[in-house]
Amino acid sequence: MEIERKLLKRSSLERLVDMMRSDGNMIYAPQKKETQVVFDTIETFADMTEDYIVSNQSPKFVAFPKIEKILDFSISQEGIRQEGTQLAAFPPVVVLGCRPCDADGFDSLTAIFNWDYKDELYNERLKRTTLISISCAQKDDYCFCTSVKGHPGSTRGSDILLTRFDGGDYLAEIVTEKGKALTEKYAALFEADPGIEKDKFLAEVKPRFEVEGLVQKCMGMFEHPVWIEQSLRCIGCGACAYVCPTCACFDIQDEAAVSKGERIRCWDSCGFGLFTIHTSGHNPREVQSQRWRQRVLHKFSYMPERLGVIGCVGCGRCSRACPVDMNLSEHLINIAEV
Amino acid sequence: MEQDNIYLPYLMQIEKVTDEAPFVKTFRLKFSNEADAAAFNFKAGQFGEYSVFGEGESTFCIASSPTREGYIECTFRQAGRVTTALATLDAGDTIGFRGPYGNTFPIEAWYGKSLLFIAGGIALPPMRCVIWNCLDLREKFKDVTILYGARTVDDLVYKHELEEWKSRPDVNLVLTVDPGGETPDWKGEVGFVPTVLDKIAPKSQDTIAIVCGPPIMIKFTFPVLEKYGFPDDMVYTTLENRMKCGFGKCGRCNIGKVYVCKDGPVFTLQQMKQLPQEF
Amino acid sequence: MDELKQKAKELLEKQQVAVIIGYAEGTAGRTRAVFALKPEDSEKLIFDERCKQNLAVYLMKHEVKHLGRRGIVATIPVMRSILQVASEYQLTEADVHVLGITPEGKLIEFDGFKPMEHWLSGQDVGLSAGEKDELAKLDGMSMEEKWAYWKDELSRCIKCYACRAACPMCYCIRCFVESNRPQWIPIAANDLGSFEWHILRAMHLAGRCINCGECGRACPVDIPIHLLTFKGVMDVEADFGVTAGLDAGMESLLSSFKPNDKENFIR
Ligand code: SF4
Numbered sequence A: 001m002e003i004e005r006k007l008l009k010r011s012s013l014e015r016l017v018d019m020m021r022s023d024g025n026m027i028y029a030p031q032k033k034e035t036q037v038v039f040d041t042i043e044t045f046a047d048m049t050e051d052y053i054v055s056n057q058s059p060k061f062v063a064f065p066k067i068e069k070i071l072d073f074s075i076s077q078e079g080i081r082q083e084g085t086q087l088a089a090f091p092p093v094v095v096l097g098c099r100p101c102d103a104d105g106f107d108s109l110t111a112i113f114n115w116d117y118k119d120e121l122y123n124e125r126l127k128r129t130t131l132i133s134i135s136c137a138q139k140d141d142y143c144f145c146t147s148v149k150g151h152p153g154s155t156r157g158s159d160i161l162l163t164r165f166d167g168g169d170y171l172a173e174i175v176t177e178k179g180k181a182l183t184e185k186y187a188a189l190f191e192a193d194p195g196i197e198k199d200k201f202l203a204e205v206k207p208r209f210e211v212e213g214l215v216q217k218c219m220g221m222f223e224h225p226v227w228i229e230q231s232l233r234c235i236g237c238g239a240c241a242y243v244c245p246t247c248a249c250f251d252i253q254d255e256a257a258v259s260k261g262e263r264i265r266c267w268d269s270c271g272f273g274l275f276t277i278h279t280s281g282h283n284p285r286e287v288q289s290q291r292w293r294q295r296v297l298h299k300f301s302y303m304p305e306r307l308g309v310i311g312c313v314g315c316g317r318c319s320r321a322c323p324v325d326m327n328l329s330e331h332l333i334n335i336a337e338v
Numbered sequence B: 001m002e003q004d005n006i007y008l009p010y011l012m013q014i015e016k017v018t019d020e021a022p023f024v025k026t027f028r029l030k031f032s033n034e035a036d037a038a039a040f041n042f043k044a045g046q047f048g049e050y051s052v053f054g055e056g057e058s059t060f061c062i063a064s065s066p067t068r069e070g071y072i073e074c075t076f077r078q079a080g081r082v083t084t085a086l087a088t089l090d091a092g093d094t095i096g097f098r099g100p101y102g103n104t105f106p107i108e109a110w111y112g113k114s115l116l117f118i119a120g121g122i123a124l125p126p127m128r129c130v131i132w133n134c135l136d137l138r139e140k141f142k143d144v145t146i147l148y149g150a151r152t153v154d155d156l157v158y159k160h161e162l163e164e165w166k167s168r169p170d171v172n173l174v175l176t177v178d179p180g181g182e183t184p185d186w187k188g189e190v191g192f193v194p195t196v197l198d199k200i201a202p203k204s205q206d207t208i209a210i211v212c213g214p215p216i217m218i219k220f221t222f223p224v225l226e227k228y229g230f231p232d233d234m235v236y237t238t239l240e241n242r243m244k245c246g247f248g249k250c251g252r253c254n255i256g257k258v259y260v261c262k263d264g265p266v267f268t269l270q271q272m273k274q275l276p277q278e279f
Numbered sequence C: 001m002d003e004l005k006q007k008a009k010e011l012l013e014k015q016q017v018a019v020i021i022g023y024a025e026g027t028a029g030r031t032r033a034v035f036a037l038k039p040e041d042s043e044k045l046i047f048d049e050r051c052k053q054n055l056a057v058y059l060m061k062h063e064v065k066h067l068g069r070r071g072i073v074a075t076i077p078v079m080r081s082i083l084q085v086a087s088e089y090q091l092t093e094a095d096v097h098v099l100g101i102t103p104e105g106k107l108i109e110f111d112g113f114k115p116m117e118h119w120l121s122g123q124d125v126g127l128s129a130g131e132k133d134e135l136a137k138l139d140g141m142s143m144e145e146k147w148a149y150w151k152d153e154l155s156r157c158i159k160c161y162a163c164r165a166a167c168p169m170c171y172c173i174r175c176f177v178e179s180n181r182p183q184w185i186p187i188a189a190n191d192l193g194s195f196e197w198h199i200l201r202a203m204h205l206a207g208r209c210i211n212c213g214e215c216g217r218a219c220p221v222d223i224p225i226h227l228l229t230f231k232g233v234m235d236v237e238a239d240f241g242v243t244a245g246l247d248a249g250m251e252s253l254l255s256s257f258k259p260n261d262k263e264n265f266i267r
């Protein structure tokens, strides 16, 4: 679909929020909560903050929540009954104000969740989600989207991309059919292309490494001292994975009282020591350096090779969240150089 | 819309429980729902996720042959949370099953060749599926040799079937137990599987070798096969890894870029040699 | 801290240690742990008020442990962690060389644990005034308010276990949250799962927490989770007169019994 450009005035965006809400959408938007910026539901446009770089946690939860129920079961005299999660009950969601890198993250997740087997829990949630991103006017030292094929004004992955220009009005780029349907539904709010030069309103993020070369290099780097060197200070928590917009590792668990319960899918992390342990006690990834290698190679070698996508959008969340300052882009530059 | 949920298991009823060895049982399972049974099919080598509601899922292979229709069987050792719960169940109880997942043994490609099965310990179940599959098509193959070893006589699983294979003129069965694991009336070999294999001196010409067992056994068996001239692409094995989803999403089972749940569990020795050291 | 660099270099040159664990400049104004393996690596070492991470966590880490004898830049919390884990038989004097840093930022060395214990006995190791205030605020709340407070805070918990991973006293390879026969607590980060996880962790740290605050600093969603174990520090001190991490020969509080122990926790 060819991208259409329209004007969305600030006052129209305010009205859009109200209208989408009264039409039954849950609207998630970034909000300042004490020390953090979090995606949570908003009631009005005023609840949202625009003054932020990226949220602490990614909005991936709209399609891949930290806990997803797979099924309910009950056990009685008559036997076992199970009922799968009702996909039709997932609510329509709008994510407003996520970043281009966040939108990009869903492409990586989609590649994983549709690798031959189609994961309808994920797909159904995403299908009901409209992503109205806002391009980045600010960045910090951790941002490196342009090194991994992204851009502060990239439209990829978004249904609509907004770019704020002088005076607080927005250029709206309508990227997908879903975005188009939304603009048609609320047609009165969208006006003619303001004809602005979008690039003037974007942050400048300088590329730090050449990703094609890095991916090529990673393919031959399984045995390399760099994994131990880099990971000596890694303490093996799951913070990086849980804040990452593309990390999809999960666990499947039953939670039950005596006669009924549910089976759930919940976030997990390849950084945890027992992630791969066998019942026999054998553990193929026994030490942290092997787990750090898995994290990096999964994103920069296995995913590109098997799924055709890089498993990183350069949002830098992992590095901001890391309690021990494992800085991914720094490590990647180092890998490109060794 | 239930069929859209790839995590939703089939309900299956336990039809028969067989005690195989200490802590090892076999379940024969039937689909609770006729339509599920009709739609289901699998091939030798594939695995599934078996679940006890309230305890969770556990991964193991389908141990029965696809040529035996109407049921599947699984053999498991009581070890973790789920298998411990499974072990308390009886005929008539219901469990969950998702599958089949993974690749398969290319049995049709083996037609006209001799087969050498080498199994150790609890690893006979994945092998049993192929063995029966091939024996049910016995005329398609030349010689069939089965070498099976366990720690002790007590630990040998599928004892009835071992008897049956022993009595068949078209199967050459060699049983062995580790030194010290024999009983006074033990008539089989005594020695580790690789040693006994060396003793049998298998012919490699036109022969497919299928090896399943604990990592240590596999490690010492490959060189013996090499010694007798088995080419790497004629030697098959199955790998195990910790799994949750079974279809390439949960991120647990990969060895480098290779996903045991999707690309495996069946690998040739040639493929194994290209895997990074991460298993 | 030229003195620190010099000392570290010497130790590495003389091969008295295989590695010096210290602080170095990190990214975006942060500092980070550094592992000096060669004498020239000691040039990277720094020390200033930003250097807060409790480095003792690395002493028990597999790859670091296997390097050999470890030298470590140790502020008071690091020293106390060392004594605490030593009292739990995770570490001996032979395993570590302590490059102590006094509250004034001076280098201080100890010939073994005894002198370190002696020096520590003269230091203020209690909670800071600010930390005491925070606890007092919580203590002042009614049961319902406390419940609401923690429910709100813990609703953000994603069970990344950064709090656990950052804590030198959380060295178990299989933590109780990973023990599943029986399954003690729900794996999921739901209300029950998160409450049980944190309450149990706090209990496991009673008499062991040395109030470094690392768990709270590590938390990526800024839950002040250290307040739970800090509460334990206060209670244990008040009820049993025990302060963790001052004595490598200390008996474990929760597994020892004295006839005059208070039993006011049994209600
Ligand atoms: S790996 Fe780090 S920088 Fe890349 S997408 Fe994930 S959180 Fe963002």
Ligand code: SF4
Pocket: C156, C157, C158, C159, C160, C161, C162, C163, C164, C215, C218, C219, C220, C221, C222, C223, C225
């Ligand atoms: S570090 Fe924070 S989010 Fe992670 S498990 Fe601990 S309290 Fe929860």
Ligand code: FES
Pocket: B242, B243, B244, B245, B246, B247, B248, B249, B250, B251, B252, B253, B254, B259, B260, B261, B262
């Ligand atoms: S078992 Fe989940 S990815 Fe292989």
